[in-house]
Amino acid sequence: MILNEDVVMHTPVLATPIMGRELVSTVISISSQSRDDPGKYIFEGKIDPRTTFLRWQGTVEGPNIESLELLTDDENGLLLERTVAYRPFPASRYLEIG
Secondary structure, eight states, X not given: OOEEEEEEEEOTTXXXXXXXXXXXXXXXXXXXXXXXXXXXXXXXXXXXXXXXXXXXXXXXXXXXXXXXXXXXXXTTSOEEEEEEEEESOGGGGGOOOX
């Protein structure tokens, strides 16, 4: 994946977006290292010519997790925006309900 210089990444674990090629590439690298195994993409589809939807399943630091991603490319095919959602939300495993 080649990143636009002004790429923006939205993730539910941070309150503000991550902006810029250097920061986003660092976060993507760290994220992939936290996975216990490579997992697998169980769905990939184009929503429109510049937007891709991905669904991934695997384990992160033990528990099973699933991520849903929207990847939006710029007019040159570089990644302009990445939006990630997780299920279950990673922090929820540390909470006790009841």
